[in-house]
Amino acid sequence: MTVRAALALALAWAVALAAVPAAAAPPDRAALYTGRAVITGRDNEPERRRGFAEALDEVAGRVAGAPAPDALRADAAAFVAGFDLLDRKQGIQVSDEQGTRDRAYVLTVRFDPARLGAALRAAGLAPWEGERSAILARLTVDDTVRRYRLTQDSPHGYGPREALRSLARRLMVPLRLPDTPGDDRPRPDEAVLEGTLAMDGAGLWTLDWRLDGAGAARGGRIERVSFDVALRAAVDASLAAFRR
Known part of the structure; x- marks a missing residue:
């Protein structure tokens, strides 16, 4: 995904959420199972794993009303269907010796609804995908x-x-x-x-x-x-x- 496309998606997301009507339809399932986290470094695997776990916690709170169990957090990568990284300083020249290693990125994680939903149910957390009053x-x-x-x-x-x-x-x-x-x-x-x-x-x-x-x-x-x-x-x- 290009930076321009990612910014357009983020803007569309914000506008859609701001415009939710009082009698809302059931939320988009893919959006329900999408979480975000800020991580350091594009190729920093430990940071990426931490970001996956943090994003999974956000999704669990949204669809199940509780933090994700530790076992699911530790295995968060197994439920990832795809992800994108957006450089928070895109267009600003790198000014440190480590290059992009210490740069902050917004990690957007799309989890597989069927797999993660089944794992949450197995952990005793029933997903709620219906209309939000x-x-x-x-x-x-x-x-x-x-x-x-x-x-x-x-x-x-x-x-x-x-x-x-x-x-x-x-x-x-x-x-x-x-x-x-x-x-x-x-x-x-x-x-x-x-x-x-x-x-x-x-x-x-x-x-x-x-x-x-x-x-x-x-x-x-x-x-x-x-x-x-x-x-x-x-x-x-x-x-x-x-x-x-």
Whole structure:
């Protein structure tokens, strides 16, 4: 794959994920079983194996809701159908003695859905390849300085907002934030993830959350962690409710 083609594919991927509608069709199976990792060196085999394992973990989290077992991670190359490398510094002159050995590359790994799916089932992790229910995230954030509703472009809350967007991309979940604080009514067939994310004096976060709608109901509290860990736990638990 040429660099131009790889960049075009990455752009198309980002646009497709950003445009997922509320009533989403089942995700593309090949995309579900594609993972990415950043590795060092084009021909560095230990790094490539590490990248395969990291990409497999991403896929397992997306389709099975759990990290890949160690045995599957160790044998990740056995499930690879193909991969591409994109030089993150393409066009920039090599300026170190080791040439491209220490250059960073984005490794895109396409796993074989049938083989990896069977291996996950054998490990007790049932793959979920069906439609992802859309989620409206209605979150109030209290950062000890101010309390506000997190929206698409609220002046505060950049970190939690980007964490949710990253989760939506990685898990291929049609998840959105309200456009404005007063425009937070769910669309038809859209579940609501409601919660309060509060920071304590030590800089740790607690999330009280509840999911309602789309045939699922679940809630809980995640205490004294980083905000990205708290949000990932709530989204993972929400997806587990949809799988039932």
